Amino acid sequence: MSAILNLSKLFKFKGGVHPPEHKLESTGAPILPLPLPAQLVLPLRQHVGNIPKICVEAGQHVLKGQLLAEAEGSISAAVHAPTSGSIIAIQEDLIPHPSGLPDMCITMEPDGKDQWIVHTPIDWRTADKQTLVASLRQSGIVGLGGATFPSHIKVRPDGTSGIRTLVINGAECEPYITCDDMLMRERADEIVHGIEIAHYLLGAQECLIGIEDNKPEAVAAMRAACAKSNTALQVVVVPTIYPSGDARRLINVLTGKEIPSYKRSTEVGIQCFNVATVLAMHRYFEFGEPMVSRVVTVTGNVAQPGNFEVLLGTPVTALLDAAGGVLPGTNEYIMGGPMMGFTLPSAQVPITKAANCIIAGAPDLFPQPQPAMPCIRCARCADACPVNLQPQELYWFSKSNNLEKAREYKLFDCIECGCCTYVCPSHIPLVQYYRYAKSETIAQDRAKEAADVARERNEFRLLRIEREKQERAQKHAQKTSGAKAEITDEAKKSAIAAAVERAKEQKAAVQPMNIDNLPPAVQSEIAEVDARRSEAAIQAENAMLEKVITGHDAAHPEAVEKQP
Amino acid sequence: MLTALFVMIGLALLLGVILGYSALKFKVEGDPLVARIDAILPQTQCGQCGYPGCKPYATAIANGEADINQCPPGGDAGVRALSDLLGVEYKPLNAEHGTPKPKALAVIDENICIGCTLCLQACPVDAILGAAKHMHTVIASECTGCELCVAPCPVDCISMEPIAESPDNWKWRYPIFEIKPVGIDQNTQQAQTQQAV
Numbered sequence: 001m002s003a004i005l006n007l008s009k010l011f012k013f014k015g016g017v018h019p020p021e022h023k024l025e026s027t028g029a030p031i032l033p034l035p036l037p038a039q040l041v042l043p044l045r046q047h048v049g050n051i052p053k054i055c056v057e058a059g060q061h062v063l064k065g066q067l068l069a070e071a072e073g074s075i076s077a078a079v080h081a082p083t084s085g086s087i088i089a090i091q092e093d094l095i096p097h098p099s100g101l102p103d104m105c106i107t108m109e110p111d112g113k114d115q116w117i118v119h120t121p122i123d124w125r126t127a128d129k130q131t132l133v134a135s136l137r138q139s140g141i142v143g144l145g146g147a148t149f150p151s152h153i154k155v156r157p158d159g160t161s162g163i164r165t166l167v168i169n170g171a172e173c174e175p176y177i178t179c180d181d182m183l184m185r186e187r188a189d190e191i192v193h194g195i196e197i198a199h200y201l202l203g204a205q206e207c208l209i210g211i212e213d214n215k216p217e218a219v220a221a222m223r224a225a226c227a228k229s230n231t232a233l234q235v236v237v238v239p240t241i242y243p244s245g246d247a248r249r250l251i252n253v254l255t256g257k258e259i260p261s262y263k264r265s266t267e268v269g270i271q272c273f274n275v276a277t278v279l280a281m282h283r284y285f286e287f288g289e290p291m292v293s294r295v296v297t298v299t300g301n302v303a304q305p306g307n308f309e310v311l312l313g314t315p316v317t318a319l320l321d322a323a324g325g326v327l328p329g330t331n332e333y334i335m336g337g338p339m340m341g342f343t344l345p346s347a348q349v350p351i352t353k354a355a356n357c358i359i360a361g362a363p364d365l366f367p368q369p370q371p372a373m374p375c376i377r378c379a380r381c382a383d384a385c386p387v388n389l390q391p392q393e394l395y396w397f398s399k400s401n402n403l404e405k406a407r408e409y410k411l412f413d414c415i416e417c418g419c420c421t422y423v424c425p426s427h428i429p430l431v432q433y434y435r436y437a438k439s440e441t442i443a444q445d446r447a448k449e450a451a452d453v454a455r456e457r458n459e460f461r462l463l464r465i466e467r468e469k470q471e472r473a474q475k476h477a478q479k480t481s482g483a484k485a486e487i488t489d490e491a492k493k494s495a496i497a498a499a500v501e502r503a504k505e506q507k508a509a510v511q512p513m514n515i516d517n518l519p520p521a522v523q524s525e526i527a528e529v530d531a532r533r534s535e536a537a538i539q540a541e542n543a544m545l546e547k548v549i550t551g552h553d554a555a556h557p558e559a560v561e562k563q564p
Numbered sequence: 565m566l567t568a569l570f571v572m573i574g575l576a577l578l579l580g581v582i583l584g585y586s587a588l589k590f591k592v593e594g595d596p597l598v599a600r601i602d603a604i605l606p607q608t609q610c611g612q613c614g615y616p617g618c619k620p621y622a623t624a625i626a627n628g629e630a631d632i633n634q635c636p637p638g639g640d641a642g643v644r645a646l647s648d649l650l651g652v653e654y655k656p657l658n659a660e661h662g663t664p665k666p667k668a669l670a671v672i673d674e675n676i677c678i679g680c681t682l683c684l685q686a687c688p689v690d691a692i693l694g695a696a697k698h699m700h701t702v703i704a705s706e707c708t709g710c711e712l713c714v715a716p717c718p719v720d721c722i723s724m725e726p727i728a729e730s731p732d733n734w735k736w737r738y739p740i741f742e743i744k745p746v747g748i749d750q751n752t753q754q755a756q757t758q759q760a761v
Binding site for chain 1: 602605606607608609617618619688689690691706708729730731733734735736737738739
């Protein structure tokens, strides 16, 4: 009955696809902890925004949860030590990035003790919101759904967010991934507690928890946990369709609001958090544990697919071993889901905050794409596009490098969900074209910005050179003409008198401090000193005037006598 | 008849006043064509075109004194943009003015630098920091890679280092797919190549 009631309130977004789910493989076993690996590699680039600033040195011993790199600038997130041990290197290392290029990483060797720092939990119910947000900045928590946007930015620093609706994203729409599902099944109470924190921080009036209807266990667990909460939380079951887990799509399904592409959801009073993110917030505020681990799904061509609680920085190989090892035929490792994930450059890369799933790929799981055929303009991609774009047009423009036109057709609203590529009967890798066009456009914009700065600097330099030239010419003209304006004694005298007057005024304006309520003895002493001082000042002034007018030093008459 | 005359004269006067006012109010400063050409040029200020900077070259193009294919840092795309803007025929880059190179940054070897300030004076965008008899260094974010500082250095301590690809500036590649021959196995392929030999 309640499900029907819920459904009647739901909205539907256009497009979307139903790829095979493959979720059952990895939901059989509970979330298992992973043994400590021999080495942890922590990339500094684990989130959207600025690279954090390193605050440890190689050779230093650190405790679990100790700050290794602090957030730099407004959009940035801190990195903490996932276990106790020593820092053995700070150097460039391979990171999980589609480029396969190395980047700055902190390498740690665990000491096996797994010793925590002193926990400083924060009572969020009594602390003021600004302190909480400032504290959240130190936590290293980022959006764990995959976007890795620093969470403290999502709550405004002044604590006044203007948010009406809090949406909790438990949709997890992408095939193979089950980490959020397992979290909701096993740790629903903690998640609900985290939601209460987010609810309080944002000052939201209502809270909707969106879960796809292919996760009945998670829905039941979350409902049970919500029933215990004092906050008004509502678990809403949404129909299973990819990509309903995209924040804007989920908001659309739950509230019927379409957020304009040029606005953020906060501008229409809605904020969205992933279930894993609110769980991390709960652990941070309740137990003082910063972001040092996450739950990762390991699935695909492995012996025992499942979910593991993994310390950040753990190599993917350790994770694959824990899942019973890879089966023969594995030819690639995918981070993220099969729709939006990317192939890892190597299985040696570490797990980062963004890593929600590792899939061991094999040709029978993910067959090689068939050769791309010409576009037949069937517009199936346009029907499948969940963000109402015209993928076929974007394809033409991207393919022909007509980047301006692609931008006009809202290339940057594309969420790269891959629905268009999935449905294309000609097997055209559409998303690859959009990714290419996007990064090319961004590069061109950057070059243009740099050119504008260079133009400005060059113009300023020419202006400066011209000005210096003029100044020199002026000085030269003055010197050669020898027409140094004769300054008369009278003018000198009056100028000095004016300066003295100014100094006196300034002195008078400055009142001595701490002279109230002094004993009479001290007061008389002060008066004496003042008198002496003023007398000396008058004498000095007279001497100065004498010197200027007569042209010699009255105090040192011998200096004049010596001259011939 | 007279009314019509007055109406026409009145209209003429009114429109004349409006035109005169807008000519003053919306006066265009400088040559807009120069600015539009300048906006296409890469602003390296390297002088490879034979003019002392991007703006002088833009002015020369606008006056018809220079050709559009004299800017190697702008590359082929730059020439195409200029030919589009000016409505002239595209022509390949003139090799006399140099060939396009990947963007590079000037790097001063601070152990060798003697603090002579010659590079400071050569830099067209004031991207080198330093003072007489003090070590100089390049502000990497402002350097346009024009190479103008390399020649004046008396101790040859400035080198141009190409900008390395990092996850920050990495770009997705244009999708290119290998075309594999279908239905020909390796043996027949080998036989074919042997025949060709």
